Amino acid sequence: xxxxxxxxxxxxxxxxxxxxxxxxxxxxxxxxxxxxxxxxxxxxxxxxxxxxxxxxxxxxxxxxxxxxxxxxxxxxxxxxxxxxxxxxxxxxxxxxxxxxxxxxxxxxxxxxxxx
Amino acid sequence: xxxxxxxxxxxxxxxxxxxxxxxxxxxxxxxxxxxxxxxxxxxxxxxxxxxxxxxxxxxxxxxxxxxxxxxxxxxxxxxxxxxxxxxxxxxxxxxxxxxxxxxxxxxxxxxxx
Numbered sequence: 734x735x736x737x738x739x740x741x742x743x744x745x746x747x748x749x750x751x752x753x754x755x756x757x758x759x760x761x762x763x764x765x766x767x768x769x770x771x772x773x774x775x776x777x778x779x780x781x782x783x784x785x786x787x788x789x790x791x792x793x794x795x796x797x798x799x800x801x802x803x804x805x806x807x808x809x810x811x812x813x814x815x816x817x818x819x820x821x822x823x824x825x826x827x828x829x830x831x832x833x834x835x836x837x838x839x840x841x842x843x844x845x846x847x848x
Numbered sequence: 849x850x851x852x853x854x855x856x857x858x859x860x861x862x863x864x865x866x867x868x869x870x871x872x873x874x875x876x877x878x879x880x881x882x883x884x885x886x887x888x889x890x891x892x893x894x895x896x897x898x899x900x901x902x903x904x905x906x907x908x909x910x911x912x913x914x915x916x917x918x919x920x921x922x923x924x925x926x927x928x929x930x931x932x933x934x935x936x937x938x939x940x941x942x943x944x945x946x947x948x949x950x951x952x953x954x955x956x957x958x959x960x961x
Contacts, residue, residue, distance in 0.1 A: 764947060772889070774953075775951055775952070775953045775954070776892070776935075776951045778948070781947075781948065783947060821889075823891055823892075836882070836894040836897070837884075837892070837894065837949065838894075839891035839892055839893070840891060841890070841891055842890075842891050844889075
């Protein structure tokens, strides 16, 4: 049973449309992340948040924006979708574990196609 | 130079084989190390953390060499279900307090019957 949920799983949308990708987690994690990944390619961090009202841009420039109004919710918005935005978007959250390590839990991803 | 480097493979091995993956990282200040597994078109999942003394989880053994900035993953008695991409991951020490991870490109493994 997943503790981090992304919707929709698949989205095909026309150029110029505004879209919001949803991500919610039930683990109470403070840290949340958005990654972009093309098939066979590496993960690129596009946004992250260390808590409510905290958002930062990641290592890869992105035209998307995020918000963190509630701990459990970290939506990503594209104001005007373009074909170059076609990709898989993965949301993750993390915690610090007692054994001195921490892990990321990923959602199942949203596969976005802009036509 | 990439911050985390892995041989992309693919590694094609028969069932039952032992296979080893290596990874190097560039920032000696990194303190946390992981191996993740990613199946085709799926999300990454944590396979195991890597501790300084080395650690084992069933058929999987991870080792860390801080002096050489080198991490390894050994898989014994390979199963068909081990076919996946294995991602080497280290924390970004510049981000502080283990807040961000740096991901390798991954090594692709195909276990054949």
